[in-house]
Amino acid sequence: MAVFGNPNADSGMEELVVVAETSVEDAEERDAIANEIASVTVDIVNLPPDDICLAPPHSVLKTSSGKIRRAATAEHYRSGSLGKSQTPVWRQVTGLALRSAAQRWRHAVPRAGAWLYAGYAWGIFGIAMTLVALIALPLPRLSWRWRVAHHIARGASLLTGIRTRAHGLAHFPCQEPCVLVANHASYLDALILTAVFPHDFRYLAKAELSQPFLTRFVLRRMGVLFVERDNTREANNTTEQVLQTAREGGSPAFFPEGTFRPEPGVQDFHMGAFVSAAKAQVPVLPVAIRGSRALLRGREWLPHPGIVDVTVGAPLQPKSSEWSEAVRLRNESRAFIVAESGEPDLASAG
Template identity: 30%
Template sequence: MSAHDHPNQFALLSQRRFAPFFWTQFLGAGNDNLFKFAFTVLVTYQLQVAWLPPALAGLVIGALFILPFLFFSATSGQLADKYDKTTLIRFVKTLEIGIMILAAVGFVLAQVHLLLACVFLMGLHSTLFGPVKFAYLPQHLNERELTGGNGMVEMGTFVAILLGNVAGGLLIALPGIGAQAVAVACIGVAVLGRVSAQLVPQSPATDPTLKINWNPITETWRNLKLAHGNLVVFRSLLGISWMWFFGAVFLSQFPSFAKEVLHGDEQVASLLLVVFSVGIGTGSLLCEMLSKRHVEIGLVPLGAIGMSVFAIDLYFAARGLPALPQMGLAAFIAQPAHWRVMADLALLSLFAGLYSVPMYALIQLRSPATHRARIIAANNILNALFMIGSSVLAGALLGAGFSVPQVFLFTGIANALVAVYIFLLMPEYLLRFIAFIASRCIYRFKVSGDENIPLQGPAILVCNHVSFIDAILVMAASPRPIRFLMDHRIFQLPVLGWLFKLGKAIPIAPQKDDPAAYERAFAEARAVLEDGEMLCIFPEGGITRDGSLGEFKGGMMKILQTHPVPVVPLALQNLWGSFFSRVHEGQAMVRPFRRGVWSRVGLIAGAPLDAAAVTPAGLRERVAGLLAN
């Protein structure tokens, strides 16, 4: 199915390849939280258990649920690569029914030990489902749909968590019949999940010959090494795990924050969870629109900036609140100062959604299909470790005398430092962010024919040269990273030169001026193609001074002789006359508003050409034809 067959991510809910899977994972996440929250309320308010005091109940239940992720993620990743994912989904949902029947017995008979065992088993259920969940999507969605599909799943997960918590709290509080109501609800939701799993289409095994290593320790280490084989993917795993660290700090402190700082009751704590969940869901859904239906990792730095800004502002918003008697929901909302707190929480979580969804999509897109599930399993292990680390650090800060708002401030500052470190370590994120800003805030950038830019394998992109930011705009049009062959003089520019060096652009000097640099540039360009990457060349040899298309030089033919890869002609339109072109007496970057603000520019990608059919003159004619469109 073509990516253009549906208008947006919501249309996926009408398609069998996505809808049954979405509702299966939605019901599973909802049931997890219905069960856990009802159990937490039961042992906190209704049962008196000497060996499980209310202060420890939430911590013990959370720890038991997350424990299987540490021990069994590696095994579940292998199973998801070796077997049909649909078969595994149906098995896991059948297992859920059995666990919920045990849990129903535990609720009705008030057997805390049995319910704790069921918490561990539901953690195991989620551990088995995790790698299947994220490895399923790239098998059924194309590159244009991955961001939207992940956004829908992320939104659905947080909505399900919210609804599960609300339902669990309401049902267990029903006088006289709370435990029975929870028991019926847990079994009913599990059965609905199994029914929806039956409609999930087949998802063939990606590595059916894989031999399972049942040792979780050695396999966990092997999975981490496997993920580390692709540094972009591995560092994205660390980035996602940091997001879970960040989010866990806030989620774990909501009850204390509501009571000690905001002077609100349990309803206020629930409101904070609602605001946070709605923010995450909104940010996740916005990703497809902002990314223009590509995997746009330029959103990740934007998300990181927003997370820090609003986490830090939350500290200042909460610092000066007056000490009032404990408030209910209506009294809390009536205070204008509290709206800033809720706005900070909503925006903080919205930007967290913008941060995480592109990273998940990038991992799915760039992980080899044969061991994608094992890499996602490695991510689950890291997520669990980071969440445990966040609990330890938050506890240590509170024990050292930090207030809850100060913990939020510390987390916001730490997030900024981690983000700077990650983006300097992985310049692709930073460069894509700059390309994102340039193509959406400086210009109104329209891309046509981008389906002609190959998603896999080596290729040469050939483009006219109009301005100093041509490379940035070409980068914005491609879902894949591109290495650029560029005039060595552009590297001497103060800011752009640093950016192009960061992006590993290849400087080339004329052969007569520096023969060694000329040959070195071609050797590096060939190495790019040998690695299966894309190379972009501006064959005019320099930026146009009058807006016309210059002669195409024959340097690219030297590369095609040894590496006959597809050649994709590109045409940048309407950039001549803009701030970054040489329109003003041969100079660029003077009179910034001569074209107004947010002027229209575009890029058209033509059909790929076979290397044997390429000539400089013929390629120039192709680009000229695209410019005339």
């Protein structure tokens, strides 16, 4: 039995409530029990109870030591849940387990889908590389090899759900060499540019990629120039190779940031591309890639489908071969790429 006060919102007075447990179900017997409780209450406190609640056994809450929990019982009384049957423990545990399993399933299904897509995408990329090796590499001319690689890259992009949208292709100087510079946000940037441009470029790649024989053979057949970033003498040799390429009518392609990070943002540009353009007196073609970072971030190997916009800016003509002109070319190229890539300017932030 529990006795407690219950505030009456209408009268502003506190009512006396008695909660008593009984298993009796007969109406007359229950009335007799209620009358007896009312009589005893009057004898004890000289007041009749305002409400007598006859509840099933175990309705009056108790502590582990057997003390009555009046406040908790009163709360159940006010909420109308007093005397209602409690959910069995086994059902509570089962329900909790089922809810937990459902939540894990909701998380597992998208993850499994991501892994399945990744396996499919890497399979397509592997087939594309095999086709390039079998069809493009044996061709005698670099321009032919790049045209085949262009069509294969376009097919691989479509099959993997990577939709490329090109803007400003009319700016491309088809009849003269140029130095292409683009922001670097993903491992897929080279694939994306190859799918967009049907023209052959001489990409620059870090020297580490030339160590495995097969990689070195494939990349050299595709006209890639290897650069030793930490060796000043080798870097000068690379600059001479770039100049020679431009003078011979080739178009070198740079990622002047040098590398990329998982976090969004355009980093500082190295000067090599712009010094080469100024010395060779060939235009710089700024290209902004928007959206590739979300397809395959740095330190990740799970690609994702999506849309990538490639925007080509107007060619920037060098006016002299001086260092100051190279700086101007860098600044204008970078300003265009920052504006069109949709990513923050990390140089300004720093």
